[in-house]
Amino acid sequence: MDTVIEFKNVTYSYPLTDVPAIKDMSFAIERGKFYGVIGENGAGKTTLCALIRGFAPSFYQGTLQGQVLVEGKPTTDFGPGELSLKIGYVFQNPFNQISGVKDTLFEEVAFGLENFGVPVDEIERRVTEVMKLTDIWQLAEKNPFELSGGQQQRVALASIIVLKPDILVIDEPTSQLDPEGTEKVFKIIEMLKAEKKTIILVEHKVDLIAEYADEVMVLRNGKLIRFGDKQEVLSDMSLLDEGVQLPQMAILGNKLRQAGVPLDTIPVTEAQADEVIGRAMQKGRA
Amino acid sequence: MWREKLELHKSNRIAALYPSCKFLVVVLYSVCSLLLGSIGVGEGQYSLYLIPWFLVVPALCVASGIGPRFWKAIQKVIFIAALILVVQALLIPSEKIVWQLGFLKVYESGLRSGINLSFSVMNIAGIFVWMFQTTENREIARALENSGMNYKVTYVFISTLQMIDVLGKNSRTIMNAQRARGVETEGNLIVCAKAFFPSLVPLILGAITNTEERVLTLESKGFDVQCEKTHLFNLERSGHEKVVDVIAIAVTVAVVVWRVVLWIL
Numbered sequence: 001m002d003t004v005i006e007f008k009n010v011t012y013s014y015p016l017t018d019v020p021a022i023k024d025m026s027f028a029i030e031r032g033k034f035y036g037v038i039g040e041n042g043a044g045k046t047t048l049c050a051l052i053r054g055f056a057p058s059f060y061q062g063t064l065q066g067q068v069l070v071e072g073k074p075t076t077d078f079g080p081g082e083l084s085l086k087i088g089y090v091f092q093n094p095f096n097q098i099s100g101v102k103d104t105l106f107e108e109v110a111f112g113l114e115n116f117g118v119p120v121d122e123i124e125r126r127v128t129e130v131m132k133l134t135d136i137w138q139l140a141e142k143n144p145f146e147l148s149g150g151q152q153q154r155v156a157l158a159s160i161i162v163l164k165p166d167i168l169v170i171d172e173p174t175s176q177l178d179p180e181g182t183e184k185v186f187k188i189i190e191m192l193k194a195e196k197k198t199i200i201l202v203e204h205k206v207d208l209i210a211e212y213a214d215e216v217m218v219l220r221n222g223k224l225i226r227f228g229d230k231q232e233v234l235s236d237m238s239l240l241d242e243g244v245q246l247p248q249m250a251i252l253g254n255k256l257r258q259a260g261v262p263l264d265t266i267p268v269t270e271a272q273a274d275e276v277i278g279r280a281m282q283k284g285r286a
Numbered sequence: 287m288w289r290e291k292l293e294l295h296k297s298n299r300i301a302a303l304y305p306s307c308k309f310l311v312v313v314l315y316s317v318c319s320l321l322l323g324s325i326g327v328g329e330g331q332y333s334l335y336l337i338p339w340f341l342v343v344p345a346l347c348v349a350s351g352i353g354p355r356f357w358k359a360i361q362k363v364i365f366i367a368a369l370i371l372v373v374q375a376l377l378i379p380s381e382k383i384v385w386q387l388g389f390l391k392v393y394e395s396g397l398r399s400g401i402n403l404s405f406s407v408m409n410i411a412g413i414f415v416w417m418f419q420t421t422e423n424r425e426i427a428r429a430l431e432n433s434g435m436n437y438k439v440t441y442v443f444i445s446t447l448q449m450i451d452v453l454g455k456n457s458r459t460i461m462n463a464q465r466a467r468g469v470e471t472e473g474n475l476i477v478c479a480k481a482f483f484p485s486l487v488p489l490i491l492g493a494i495t496n497t498e499e500r501v502l503t504l505e506s507k508g509f510d511v512q513c514e515k516t517h518l519f520n521l522e523r524s525g526h527e528k529v530v531d532v533i534a535i536a537v538t539v540a541v542v543v544w545r546v547v548l549w550i551l
Contacts, residue, residue, distance in 0.1 A: 053506075055502055055505070059501070059502060059505070080505075080510040080511060080512070081505075081508045081509075081510050081511030081512075084505065084506055084507065084508040084511070085508070088506065089502070089506045091499050091502070091503060093496070093499060095496075096496050096499040096500050096503060097499070097500075097503045099445075099503075099504070099507070100444075100445040100448045100449060100452075100500070101423075101424075101427065101441055101444045101445050101448065102424075103422065103423065103424055104292070106288060106291075106292075106518075107292065107424075107518055107519070110518055111507055112506075112507035112508055113516070114515055114516045114517060114518065115507055115508040115509050115511055115515060116508045116511055116513065117511075117513040117514045117515055117516050118516055119516065120289065120516055120517075120518060123516060123518060124287060124288055124289055124518075127288075128288065140288070141291070145448075145451070145452065156503075159507060160506065160507075163507070163508070
């Protein structure tokens with residue numbers, strides 16, 4: 001197992017509070033996998049992301065117990081900017097991710113590369129490639145502030161992808177987007193998954209997590225209450241009692257089972273539901 | 287190459303001047319305005335030289351090819367200047383009354399102060415309008431960095447300029463939200479003030495909250511990394527900067543000498 005991020009008994013509290021936002025958390029993230037993070041508001045999802053990226057405690061201050069390791073090295077030992085090339089971070093609010101100093105989208109996406117002193121020819125090549133990949137090339141000459149929320153979020157993703165980080169932490173990227181914007185953002189995430197990037201995605205839309213993630217982490221009150229294969233975690237109906245939302249297909253599957261339909265497994269995605277219900281119907285006919 | 291689109295090719299020689307050259311013109315023009323404002327003309331000692339001096343600004347703007355844009359931007363300044371002139375002329379009393387219509391009296395000292403203040407405002411604001419209408423933010427940013435200013439200071443300066451627009455939009459959104467809740471936002475000055483001041487709280491708090499995420503975004507994009515930065519946009523000198531510098535300095539010296547001579551005499 002190629003571990004890329006590891007939490008060792010991590011407990012973290014923000015300044016001026018005694019209540020930890022993350023409580024005694026231990027887990028390992030494997031390189032090249034897609035992890036979905038779910039949990040109700042205040043469960044500690046954003047704090048978890050901030051810890052992975054090293055914003056906590058370096059920016060937020062606060063108290064950190066235990067260790068957060070990125071490629072075996074504690075995040076607190078990384079120098080300024082060092083983690084930016086390893087871990088890309090996309091925030092919830094697309095508007096706040098615009099640098100505010102660039103007049104065109106092309107320059108906005110190139111901003112990070114300029115900061116790292118990448119040669120101009122390479123900047124141009126990489127920015128063009130990423131803008132085409134994220135379907136914003138046609139907007140290259142537009143002012144970043146003139147875009148819609150969905151377009152701005154794709155710009156935020158492009159601005160981070162262009163830095164070619166191996167790990168991506170994406171915190172609720174679709175919370176302010178319409179279904180069309182959400183779909184476009186997930187198309188990009190799917191492409192990143194195909195490139196074998198390690199992705200940690202916080203998302204309230206569990207159906208999308210069920211569709212794309214390999215593994216799921218469930219947080220509640222700062223604790224990691226479930227962690228494992230998405231099928232195993234998202235078909236666990238006991239999570240409903242803990243206030244965790246489950247995919248529509250899993251709930252439907254469970255209800256069918258309770259009604260006596262002989263499902264061999266609880267489906268978590270639409271495609272899986274198609275197969276499982278089909279098999280059950282064939283069994284019924286036989 | 288896409289970056290060729292980012293290059294600026296201004297055909298107008300004045301508009302194409304390097305930002306630091308334009309800034310020198312702005313500073314020296316403002317100094318001249320203040321000096322000319324201190325020269326009193328005629329019995330009333332009015333600062334009348336400021337009036338023809340102001341013609342330099344529209345002339346410069348027309349020559350720079352930004353006549354219509356300048357007119358649009360200067361209208362508000364003219365309104366404020368006119369307001370200052372009227373208020374000062376009517377409210378600063380003196381023994382000598384220049385003009386009277388019923389209870390309205392234009393006092394000599396009020397008119398003197400009004401002309402000085404309003405035309406100083408128009409001259410100084412006007413020359414800044416010329417500079418900002420002929421110079422893009424990215425030109426200012428590059429010029430500042432080329433002059434050796436820290437890129438972080440440049441960032442603060444440019445993002446502040448951009449944020450003025452953004453805060454304006456946010457302010458309108460908050461006002462619309464208040465209107466939707468039934469708060470009166472239109473009417474006389476008191477009604478407007480009652481609606482405006484409470485809207486400042488969410489506006490400022492929102493801006494502060496957003497700052498945190500903005501800082502972290504910059505960190506994510508390697509803003510803090512200590513290395514030689516690359517620039518997609520490069521600023522070139524038009525080649526006429528020295529001539530303009532010499533003219534601006536010569537005019538300023540002439541005005542200074544004139545002012546000193548008048549003091550001595």
